[in-house]
Amino acid sequence: MTSEQGPYLFLTLLGVAALLFALTPLALAWLWARVFSPAKPGLDKNSIYECGLESKGDAWVPFRSEYYLYAIIFLVLDVETLFLMPFAVSFSGLSTGAVLAMLVFLLLLVEGLVWAWGKGVLNWK
Amino acid sequence: MDEQLRHELGRQGIFVTTLEELYNWGRKNSLWPLGFGLACCAIEMIATSMARFDLARFGAEVFRPSPRQADLMIVAGTVTKKMAPQVVRLYNQMAEPKYVIAMGACAISGGPFKQGYNVLKGIDRYLPVDVHIPGCPPRPEALLDAFMALQQKIAQQSLTGEHRPRHLRADVPGEFPVPVFGAHDLQPPSNPQVWSAPQMRRGEGA
Incomplete structure (x- = not known):
């Protein structure tokens, strides 16, 4: 790497590579879900509580x-x-x-x- | 791909696979069970996950406390009628693809408590059970065997085509109706989508 290209070129390249490294698996997963695995939301699945019981009332209760x-x-x-x-x-x-x-x-x-x-x-x- | 050719290539150190196999291989080795137990079978389930039997060998040691993160429901124990709606609701809250192992005599049929007025005669009346394990309670080896059976089942699922599993089909819903704990029985007493009463035919040999 020559100096006239700027000392930050290397850093930029590394940054782009790091970004691709992080984003590629996410993009692949997203693509996979789009092509093969359809989302199936439902009333139970989207409910907030996770112990099997139906949720009652509001989650935004005042706290003392x-x-x-x-x-x-x-x-x-x-x-x-x-x-x-x-x-x-x-x-x-x-x-x-x-x-x-x-x-x-x-x-x-x-x-x-x-x-x-x-x-x-x-x-x- | 020809199995013979594949075997030959494998012997030469060349590994050949398909996207489908890779996908299924990843899924079958990372089954995350939902961490809940209903009765004594749960003790055997816990024993299975501990060092002596070591469920971690199958990639399934991560018992999740939330249905959002789990994809395997081990129904370990007697399902009472009061508990059944909660079990079905938890199943509904799990993310696709999801599987059910009915562990022990109670979970598959009511077991020794089958005559009880308060006992559900098998969770397969409401949920699509993938593997049934008999036994009262089944030993950890039996649960491991069921795990391996489920893994084989997952490995054989196709990614495309008419017979692809439920989670890959947009038209099949991922939730099953939650029964209501009524005054006398669960309403409805079973889900006709997944279960129908076995037909007794008289006059035919066993």
């Missing part, structure tokens, strides 16, 4: 947005566990700065928990 609270509390406790474990394992070898940083981090998480507590999320009704 208050579940974000559970997501946040889960995150607080989950991240806490994730970082406390290595913290506890290497506790004796840590410097004072590292322990302080970890305590600040814990404080942030505990703040989240306190906030949730104050909001009354932890009450089981």
Whole structure:
């Protein structure tokens, strides 16, 4: 490949080859379906639910947005566990700065928990 | 193509095939069963898919949880009348080409529960069953045998012509009527398209 043809010619050729490599099987499959295998849509086949029962109602039901609270509390406790474990394992070898940083981090998480507590999320009704 | 010539070419290291054979070869080695079991036969079906009997040797280890991705329905177990509409609906939701193996005495005839008021006397009353396996329950070897029988059946299907299978014909519908679980029985009690009561003829030798 000579340089006067442009340095991008090779890349273009490669791109075209890659595109053909991806599209040819798809085109062949499409052609095969067109020639041999007719589509047979039907009421059952096009229904949305797949457990054998007939679907009832609408799929677009409102979802309670208050579940974000559970997501946040889960995150607080989950991240806490994730970082406390290595913290506890290497506790004796840590410097004072590292322990302080970890305590600040814990404080942030505990703040989240306190906030949730104050909001009354932890009450089981 | 002449079978003799083909064999001779094969011995010389030249592989000859047709589009039809290639197509059928691909299909018969990638049957994906629908992952569902109705009764004890399902345990044998599960055993078949595990390492000891290894259904993966036949390309059929991918039990799909969705009928959209499955093309083989193994009716493994007793089909109660309450379950039959769901089984037929699942079959309708499967993509063509699709096949049915009726596994065990219950699925082919009602089996030991044939006298029960709530038991369907064979799933072939509603679905076009390709392979019947007797047994209560059939051993995994029997299921493997049924698999191989189905594979042979698929290998012999023609791509064109009058006798091409259902999924290649635009005029034949891919769905079968779903029975309704009525007050006394399934309505209709059978699908006359696929099943008719065997005619008893007296006076003739067995």
